[in-house]
Amino acid sequence: MQLTERECDYPLMAAVLAVHYAATRCGCPLWSLIYRVLAERFQVSRQHIGNTLAEAERQGWFSITQGGHLRGISEDLIAEFETWAAGQMAHFRELAEQVCGRGCLAPEAMAR
Numbered sequence: 001m002q003l004t005e006r007e008c009d010y011p012l013m014a015a016v017l018a019v020h021y022a023a024t025r026c027g028c029p030l031w032s033l034i035y036r037v038l039a040e041r042f043q044v045s046r047q048h049i050g051n052t053l054a055e056a057e058r059q060g061w062f063s064i065t066q067g068g069h070l071r072g073i074s075e076d077l078i079a080e081f082e083t084w085a086a087g088q089m090a091h092f093r094e095l096a097e098q099v100c101g102r103g104c105l106a107p108e109a110m111a112r
Contacts, residue, residue, distance in 0.1 A: 008042040009052055015041075016062055017081055020073050032068030 015031075015038065022030045031037070035053070039046045057063045062073040 008044045008048070011042055012038060012049070012052055013081070016056075016064075016070065016073070017078070019070050020062075020078070023070065033064045033070060034068035037068070 016033060019030055019033060022028055033053075035046045035049045038049045042049075053064050060074055061077045063071040065071050
């Protein structure tokens with residue numbers, strides 16, 4: 001995911017996707033995506049947030065309104081994120097199984 005290559009861009013992308021999922025699942029935005037708020041949250045400059053969001057819009061990944069609302073998000077970005085997330089979950093499950101082979105609770109037992 002090219003969007004995650006610079007400082008704070010992964011958490012920024014995760015915030016955008018969280019807003020998207022909240023809006024599609026329950027119709028309620030979690031928070032606004034205002035530059036100042038995002039910059040404070042991720043401890044970077046407003047300029048960095050602005051550059052990142054402008055790049056995302058140029059690439060067609062997603063678009064944020066001046067009021068900080070998610071205007072649109074690419075289905076390709078969502079699919080790429082979900083594929084990446086599924087891979088991460090599989091990877092961590094494999095790590096947990098390796099650790100559990102050393103005497104820990106199995107993941108199924110932890111879920112109970």
